[in-house]
Structures are given as structure tokens and as C-alpha cells.
Amino acid sequence: MAAAVRGPKFFSTTKKGENFELKADLNSEYREKRKETVKKVIANMTIGKDVSSLFADVVKNMQTEDLELKKLVYLYLINYARTQPELVILAVNTFVKDTDDVNPLIRALAIRTMGMLRVEKIIDYLLEPLKKGLKDEDPYVRKTAALCVAKLYDLSPMIAIDNGLITIVQDMLSDRNPMVIANAVAALAEISEASVRRDVFVVNRSILTKLLAALNECTEWGQICILNSLASYRPHDTREAGDIAERVLPRLQHANASVVLSAVRVLMIYLEFITNDELLKQITRKMAPPLVTLLSSEPEIQYVALRNINLILQKRADVLNQEIRVFFIKYNDPPYVKLEKLEVIIKLCSDKNVDQVLSELREYANEVDVDFVRKSVGAIGRCAVKIESASEKCVNALLDLIKTKVSHVVQEAIVVIKDIFRKYPNRYEGIIPALCENLDTLDEPEAKASLIWIVGEYADRIDNATELLEFFLEGFKDETSMVQLQLISASVKLFLKKPGAAQEIVQRILTTATQGCDNPDIRDRAYIYWRLLSSNPQTAKAVVLAEKPPIEADTATVSESLLDELLHNIGSLASVYHKSPSLLGGTSVEIGRTREVLDLEGEEPEVDARTVAAQVNAVVGGGIDNLLDLDFGGPSAGSPAVATPPPMRTQTSAIDDLLGLTDLSPSTSTPTYQPGGFEPMVGATSTTPKVSFLTSANAKGLDVQGAFTRRNGDLYLELSFANRTSGPMTEFAIQFNTNTYGITPAASLQVPEPLAPNQSADVLLRLSTSGGVQKMDPPNLIQIALKNNLGIYYFNAFIAEDIVGNHR
């Protein structure tokens, strides 16, 4: 019955003269008929039919008692305002009249709709009603008007400021109705975001009191706005922080997941100000259950929650250490939830629960989704690397999985076992025969490369190592470069460990690689080895068999400073992407340009035998992704830009300097510089021409140039500041992001203050290498933040390797 009765068909087939019919109906004497017709008009409009000829007839229906009909007409107007603004002005008088209606719903609707029209001409008509609306006796009208100020500001900031509208909204923070306060907060936050000075909305102590009072009473969306504004307030002492935290705590029990996470954000920030251990513990304990509860929401909500939990755990691992079970994966979880849960499980895995975790992970390895199965197998290896006492259990679990003979499981297991070997050398070589049994089933480059690496590393303890390598050698030319590079390295290792037996194989492979290979990476490495082996086998041993730095558990996904930044932004987009908020629509930075300039500087060759060894063996960073020389252009390298042309040049030049065999270096990679020209000068000043870091166009009138230099063995940053504004500049400060070399300012920035208009100043900033270390891409990238009274600017600088070089 119900199915048989359907609404009017708005999408019935078009007949000729439809608009004509509609026009007649719009002028019908029956209101219901007119209403239905307006609906038809809107339906037509939204599917792209031109109904503008009906404008006058539709607008005629605007003056009506029927609120629904009125709103339909408004809808029509909002749509047409974009394409035909001049027509909309015709309707403006009715709007203005409506803002005086006795019914507050109609007053609010009129103000709201006028703000939506987004036509500059309407501003003149909007101003008076809007001012009146902001002072309306009905809170519903006031709250609507508050947001309308934000709309107006977007259209014309000057008009909004000049007419004192923003001041009125600021005063509304003291309104007696919590919903009005919430909307005023929303409007001010929006305006502040769009404004240059961002000082439209600053939470001080008296505003704070009002916000906290409103927090309990307003709608969930208002609560989110207020909580987010609390995050910008800095409490004066531990007691104030504790008081605010107490007021925020009940929000953790809200049904709206976003309220919960916004409250967690505020708590995470305020926890840093609380020194009372008892209170700290109490608050931390109360944060866990709500986070767990978020995981029984819809999968999309779970995803965002999990990304944030991942961050929280990196800072406060104790929050959820009892709750690992809730992160166990359900077979019907969407893939993106599964992968995030897996990350959290690894973070929470400890020697206490590792048995439970392993049994889960083994279970996941039976699932259908290949990508997820691989990640699960990989997770077993990561647990082994993380928890030493459990490594044996993990290895056994992996061996069990290898026995299943399921191809992708076996291959992934071999890849992670290689990591375990790297972490715990000489402990599990007993399992090598079991791995080698699967030789012929391997068809993925990474798995092959991993097994070859293991064979090379343990060549002296594998009786049939030669045979094993020969097995791969047959198809050498068809392998990917990743496997080829490993084969070359492994056979050299084999030769150095068992010279007699492997001479033939190493010669064969080097000949094949140098003569039959078009890939310069492969050929160059073969050349290096060849030269090394023929000129000085002892050096070759020192280089090829050098001890490798052990790998670390990769549980931290972001650097410490970024983590702190993200924890201040829990629940934001930045926290989902694990990227700095400044990169996501924050103050934008001219990154690309400075980078270009500095790239031209080029990188200086390194004349350090150990660096060459590191390059050759490619064990530089020690990140799991990067163990297998993947930075030499391996197809699955995680970060493609790790090091492309510069290392190539470095490598060839290293040959030059180390072995003096310039004439043998392949002609395809001709060095473009004079090898002798860049000797590091200890005790002398090595300078680089200054490059532009900030220009007045993008840094609010501040011009900054700079260069890294070394004077008497100390590292300095030379900076030239120029003030291109008409006012003085003060409050200069500088900060470095963690970088590859741990470079950080050794003293504070001393700019002569105030820097008067059109004045310039040169400043020398002493640097030290005692700061936090984080591998950058490229390694010589240093991200710098500079602040003055007008704002904060971010830029990228690149330090030449020779300047850092002798400091390491």
C-alpha cells in the first residue's frame, strides 16, 4: 500500500512549453498548487534546466504566510544569485521586510538567506537588518545573525570591520544564551582564520569563564567549537589547568564522537601544565574508556579515532595499555580500519601481551585480503624487532607461516625475517635452511632480494651458498635492479668470506654486470667492487663487510616535534594525515622556490672512506624500508626522492678520490665539477653565497637572505634581515625543525630591535649539532621557522654537505 503511493513526479518527461505551464501554475489562485509548482521549478533547476524566465512569477510567491513556500522561494533565489545577481536585487525589499516579521523564525531565515546570496550589492541592504538581528530579543535570531557576520566578512572584510560588526560579535561571547555564545565562537574562529592578524578571537581568562559556562548547555556542535577554542588558551598555573580539565572531563561521555575527541585534545594539551601526579593519573585513566568506546562507532569514525589513538600512544603509551583487545580486528572491518588497528596493536604490544598478539596476527595471516595478510605477517616481524624477549616466538610463528606454502605469506615472511636478522645478528641462522627450501617459489623482487641478502651475510655458514647464488644468477638479466644489486653485493661478500670457492662466480657476475647491463647503478656498483677487489682486498673487506648499524623498532611514525604539534591538534585533519598543520592550509610557505635556488648549489663530494662504504652497502639510515639498497632506484622504495642524482655523482667522484681511476668511470655519468675544488677546510672559513629565504612579498614585508658557513670549525647561519614595511619590526625568534644532522641554534637570535622601516641588519647565528635528529628527505634539508611581531614564517634551507661534513 505504502509503496504504491508516491510523491509527485518532479522528474517527469519534459514536454514542450513546460515553463509556460509552470508559469500559469505559479499564478494559480490555490496556494498548494503554487507550492507544488515551486517545488517542480526547483527540481528542474537543480538538474540544470533553465527556469530563469519564471523568476518574477516565483518571487511573487515570496510574500506568503506559508513558511515552507517562503523557504522554497528562498532556495530558488540562493541558486539564482550565483548566475543572475542583478535579478536577486529585485527581491531584496521582501527580505528586508521579513527581517521585521513578528515570527523569529522568519526574521532569522531572512537574515540567513541574505547572507547566503553572496552578492556584493546586497551588502548595503543587509547591514541594518543584520545589526538589528545581532541585538534581537530572540536568541535564535541572534545566533543566526552571528554567523551571518562571518559570511559578510568573507564577502567584504572592510565593511564588516568598519561597521563594528566584529566588535558586536565579540561582545556576544557574554550573551546569556549558550547557543548564541557557541555561534559567536564559531563565527569569530572562522573570521580569525581568514584574517591577516588572527587576533580577532583571543581567549583570555574572562572569556574562558564564559565559554566553560556555556560548554555544558549548548548543542553538540557548539561544544565542538568551544572545545576547539579552549585548545588555544594557555593556563597560568597547574591549578587553573586542573580546574579546566575537570570541567571538560564530562564531555568524554558524549554520544557525539567529535565532542569526545575534541575534549581529548583539550585534555592532552592541559595535561602538560598539570604537575600534580595524582590528578594527572586520574585524568589519564578517564581518557581511556571513551577512546575505546569510539571503536564501537561506524567504521569511518573508527578510522579517524585510530589515527589519533596512534598519535596519543606515541606520547602517552600508558593510556591504553590494558585495552589491546578492543583493537583486535573484526573480519568485516573495512580495509582502512584493519590496517590502522594493526598499527595500534604493534604500538601496544609488550612482553606481557605478546603471546596474545602473536596468536591474533597468525589468525590474520589466514585472511583473504592479500595486502592485509602481508601487513599482518610484517607485523610479526616488527614485534620481534620491538620486543627482544619475544623474538624467538615471532621467528617460530613466521616459520609456521612459511610452512603453509601460501606464496604471498612465504615471501612476506622472508622479507621480515631479513629485518630480524639485522636486529639480532648471528642468533637465528639455524632457520636459514628452512628459508632456502622456498627458493623456487619466490617471484617478488623484495623477497628475492631479502633472501639473497641473508645468503650473502651468512655466506660462511651456509654450505651451499655458491649453489644458491648460482640459482639466481642464471636469470640475472631478467631480474629487477633491486635483486641485481643484491646479487652483486652478496657474491662479493661470498668471495670475501670464501675466496677459493667463489672466485669463479664473482668474476662471472661482475663481468655480466659491467658489460651486459644498461643500468648505470648496477654497472657502477660492479665497477666499484671490481676496483676494490683488484686494488686492495683488505679495504674491500673493510668496506663490504663493515658492521652495520642495528635497526630500530619503527613504532614512532612522526618526529618528536611534529608529534607535539599534532597532539595539540588532536581530532584535526592534520592529526589524520600525521602532517604538520602548517602544511594543511596553515600559513603557506614558499617551499618550492627556495628549494630550487638551493638545489643549484649542488652537493659537494664526500671524501670519506666510511661514507663510501655506507653508500656502497647502502645501510645509511637504517629505516626498515631502506635496508636493501632501495635508495638506488628500487621500484618499491617508499620515498622515491631519497637520493637520486646527487649520490650518483658522489659515487663516481668517490671512485676518483679513493682509487684515482677517473679514466675508468663510466662516461655516462661525467662529473660536472672539479674534484679537487672542494677540500674541506678545517679552521678556515668556508662560505656559500647567501640565498633568499623569505621575500617581502610572502613574509609580510620581511626580506631574509642567508647561508650556512663554518668559521674556525664552528657552524654558523649568516642572516640578512631587511624590513620593507612602514612600521618597526620586533620580537624576532628562530626555531629549527629536527633534521638529519641535529642542527639547532646554539644561541637565541639577536636581531637589533626594533628593525626600523627600510633598515637592514646582518646577524650571525651560532649553530650546534646537539638538536633532535630526524632523517630528512633530501638529507640536507633543514626546515626553519622564523617569527616576528607580524607573524610566523616557515622556509626550507639546504645545508651543503661539506659544511656539515667534518662536524660529524
Added chain:
Amino acid sequence: MISSLFILDTSGKVIIEKHWRHVIGRAVDDFLKISQASSSPYEVPPVVACEELYLHHVYRSGLVFLAVTEEEVSPLSVLHFLHRTVDLLVDYFGPVTELIIKENFVIVYELLEELLDYGFPYITEPNILKDVVPPPSLLSTVMNAVSLGTNFGTKQPSGSLSSVPWRSTGIKYTNNEIFFDIVETVDAILDRNNNIITAEAHGEVLCNTRLSGMPDLILTFMNHRVLEDNMTSFHPCVRYHRFEKDRVLSFVPPDGQFKLMDYNVNMSSPQTLPLLVKPSIHFSKTTGKLDISVQPRSTGGKIVENAALSITLPKAVASVKLNANVGQCTFDQMTKELRWTIGKISTDFNVSGVPLLTGNLYMESGAVPIQMARTVYIDFKINMYTASGLRIDTLQVHHEPYKPFKGVRTVTRAGRYQIRI
């Protein structure tokens, strides 16, 4: 906040779109480009960045609800908003389909207009919205069908907005009624010896109120101790400080259907789980033996209904010969899934005995039987029983003179209930 919202069908065609700031057309193309990598919109991460746009989406009943933002926002509030929007559409029209949206196109459009103002959530409470945008009533659709049009049945908004944001003023019923549904879903993973790996009951208290005026309710529970450990979240109407102090729910309810609270309860003892399942599978060279029994354990004396059990056998199993004393058993040759539909399990075993499935498995010749971990998934439903033991005790009505009719239903269901053997 939210700049634009689109509703897409599974193939990515736009059914309806609405822009609050300016028209962003390319968002849909961007979304489709991203989702091409996945086999279904279900697999696309809910928040993706694409150049300057941030695309948030939820996937429900075969439709994609896509919201676009251009600046830093709280993605959870956008996703939560989208879910609430879908809930609202369901409330208005029943199950949401492409056809339903097209037939109620203008109402959906009007709703979107009310839900957001300049991208900020404006009115999201169904009770208030129904005043502003009347849902299609049977009468009005009948009248529309005969193209008469009517205003019967839809009331004009009074213009006075309530001080309680989730409840409108002037609600009147001739019969005052209130119904509670406690729905608990048990998630449990057990090992082969029936030891708990993880077990948890997720509960919801759903409410359907048909009460006049502005009643102020106090709901008390028996066994409220199960709610001790903060694993609760409440509808905004619940006064949290009252709950924290006395463990009672004090609230002015919204009108109609809503979810009053959510809670999670850890179940630490195997004795408290509703079913005891003893599965065993053994393989030899060419055959295997399977033996599964199911019996109720802790069900408060209630009958277990809709019981079913499924297990995926190794690929090497070619055929099965099984015998179940209760219910029916099927084996899918393609997926190797064995499904045993048991139906009702009475607590009185004298009638039919303990449900038991026994039989032999036959391997494909030449295949190597591998002893691998297997998982048995179990499904069931028990009416008038809560696994956590939570029960409603009393309901008091204040500020209104009437005594409403009260009804309570409870049900416990299996969620992810599995045994690893």
C-alpha cells in the same frame, strides 16, 4: 566548515548536490579518481586530501555521502554529521535508496538547507526539523497523487523555539507512552578450550517516547554496577553529573525515537557467555573428522533463537558427509564454507538433546591436508535477556501530571562471536 555536500550512487553519479559557499564541481571527479583504486567505495579511506580539497565520505546503504571542506576542520565532526544526515533521511523516508531520494528530492534539498548554515551544523535535531520541514505523510502523498495538494497533517511552525534544543514545545498525545529497547551485541573470541581471548558486550538503550509536554524523566537501573568503568556515552539530553553521582539517568527526552545511551561491558568469565560451543576437527591423509556441539550456558533460562554456525574448511576438502541432530547443514563446494543452521535451542535437552554435528570430510586426492588454525563463527539471538545483566528498574515522570504506559524489551545478539580451533 563544510563547503559542499554530494550524494552519489555506487557508480559515482551525482544524485543530489548542495553548495554552501561556492560551487565545487571537481570534488566528485577527484573522489572517483581516488576510489578507482579500490573495488568498492566501502574500501576508500573516509578522509582523503586532494590538492586543496578535503573529501570526507561515509558509505551507507549503497550510497556515498560526500562532504567537501577547503580548510582545516575536525574530520570527525564532518563524518559524524554525515552519519546523522543519513539517520535523518532514514527517519524521514525509511530505508534510503536512490529512488527514495529522487522522489523526495525537494524535501531532501530543504533538509540540507536547514542542516547547515554556511557549512556549520544549524538544526540537526529531528524533532525540531520536522517542525520546519514536514516529512511526507501518508495523507499528503495520497492528496498529491491525485494532484490536490494539502496542508492537513502538517502543522505550521509556531515560531517559538524551545529552550530545550532537542525537544519542541507543545507536543500533545492522547495516550502517553514510552518504550525502551536494550540491545546488546556480544563480541567474543575464544580459543579451542573455550578460554576467553576477548569478550565484550556492546549495549544500546534505545528509546521511543510519545509523551506530552515537557516531561523530566529519571530512569534507574538494576545492576548499575556494570556501568561503573566509564565505558558509556550519552545522548546530549542526559545530565551527566547526575549519572556520575547516583548512576541514574535524568533527562528531558526528545520526541520519538532516539538512542539514549551506549555502553560497553567487559566479560571476563567464560561462564557468563551465552553459548558453550565445542568444536573439533581432525585430519588424516585422505579423510577428516568433524565434531561440533552447541549448548546454552548462561541465557537466563531463555530460549536461544536463530542459532547458526559457519566454518570455512581447507581448500583440500572435496566433499563432506555430515549429520546434524538439529537443524540443517550445507556445504558450498566453491567457497568451502560449511554452514549449520540450528534455529531454536531449547534449554530443555530432554526434548531434542544437545545440538550436535558430526561427520566425515573427504580430501581431494593428492592434496596435502594442512593443519591450520580455523575459525568457527557463531550467530544467535536471545530475547528478553541481557548478557551484561543490566536491567531497567524504575521510571519516574516529573513536571507532568500523567502516568505514561511503559514498555521494556531486551535482546542479546551475537556480534563477532567466534571460536578458534
